[in-house]
Amino acid sequence: MDANEPEVERRDDVMASNRLQVDSSSGAPAVPLVIGAKESAPAPPTEVVFELLDLNVYYGETLAVRGVNLKIHKNVITAMIGPSGCGKSTIVRTLNRMNDSVSGFRVSGEVNYHGHSIYASGVDPVEVRRRIGMVFQRPNPFPKSIYDNIAWAPRILGLKRDLDARVEQALRGAALWDEVKDRLRSSALGLSGGQQQRLCIARAIAIEPEVLLLDEPASALDPISTASIEDLMQDLKQTYTIVIVTHNMQQAARVAERTAFFSLDDAGDGKRAGVLVEYDETATLFTRPADERTRGYVTGRFG
Numbered sequence: 001m002d003a004n005e006p007e008v009e010r011r012d013d014v015m016a017s018n019r020l021q022v023d024s025s026s027g028a029p030a031v032p033l034v035i036g037a038k039e040s041a042p043a044p045p046t047e048v049v050f051e052l053l054d055l056n057v058y059y060g061e062t063l064a065v066r067g068v069n070l071k072i073h074k075n076v077i078t079a080m081i082g083p084s085g086c087g088k089s090t091i092v093r094t095l096n097r098m099n100d101s102v103s104g105f106r107v108s109g110e111v112n113y114h115g116h117s118i119y120a121s122g123v124d125p126v127e128v129r130r131r132i133g134m135v136f137q138r139p140n141p142f143p144k145s146i147y148d149n150i151a152w153a154p155r156i157l158g159l160k161r162d163l164d165a166r167v168e169q170a171l172r173g174a175a176l177w178d179e180v181k182d183r184l185r186s187s188a189l190g191l192s193g194g195q196q197q198r199l200c201i202a203r204a205i206a207i208e209p210e211v212l213l214l215d216e217p218a219s220a221l222d223p224i225s226t227a228s229i230e231d232l233m234q235d236l237k238q239t240y241t242i243v244i245v246t247h248n249m250q251q252a253a254r255v256a257e258r259t260a261f262f263s264l265d266d267a268g269d270g271k272r273a274g275v276l277v278e279y280d281e282t283a284t285l286f287t288r289p290a291d292e293r294t295r296g297y298v299t300g301r302f303g
């Protein structure tokens, strides 16, 4: 299941008072980062949705991700950043068993969702993906009408009652309704890239998951559509727990309360595996990182 993108008005004025120019003498980002509305008063921790314990992920004999311990909190936007190949996509895809069909894919350690292992025997991966939706880098609408894109998963799951209302609610939730309400029967492929990405988000939320996993959802979009997606995320986090992978550090700084920085480390045999270097409140990670590798990355000296 995938998702789409939204469209929104700029939050610049809202954010202006929270604009944080990082002190370059402390080794902070070379470009000013705008930290979201939460840097001054970290919210109290919410319920833990995911807990990763000593997670290793393999593709065949290759260890792609090593020893990750991480808690993801409810109704919080958590960003994952780090250089290409450090395992960000691998980890988010591990969170909803999206890699099950990848030959050689294997995990060790624990991926607990509300205290239950999603890789335990007897757990239905389809049910996992019903609760934990995903949106990919490239919008991938089905070659169907806008309506049928949204209605597809509810129909499969037997959620056929009040389908029109469900479709409308999902499109409203993804801030797309007003733009498409008069052409619901038109092909989704006729939408712009930004609209298609919001359609994919609408498709993901149509079955009311708890979690949305967004793997670089805005990397193929123009700045206006990107701003829309970011604003949409702020709305969606009232309802959903959101994990976003992004290469855009400004984006992580703008949208996420918490940020995890991953990097590549020597796996012991000369091969490099992805490791979690640092995980903290976003403002802390960007302005007062504890680890030199984080500092190097967020200041653009590395990665």
Ligand SMILES: Nc1ncnc2c1ncn2[C@@H]1O[C@H](COP(=O)(O)OP(=O)(O)OP(=O)(O)O)[C@@H](O)[C@H]1O
Residues within 6 Å of the ligand: 059, 064, 082, 083, 084, 085, 086, 087, 088, 089, 090, 091, 102, 274
């Ligand atoms: N389906 C796969 N089969 C085999 N190896 C894979 C597969 N997917 C990813 N890998 C390997 O796992 C490692 C981590 O890849 P992953 O795509 O998770 O990184 P990433 O951090 O998302 O990178 P990027 O920022 O470029 O998207 C890489 O070495 C990659 O080659």
Ligand SMILES: [Mg+2]
Residues within 6 Å of the ligand: 088, 089, 090
């Ligand atoms: Mg990736």
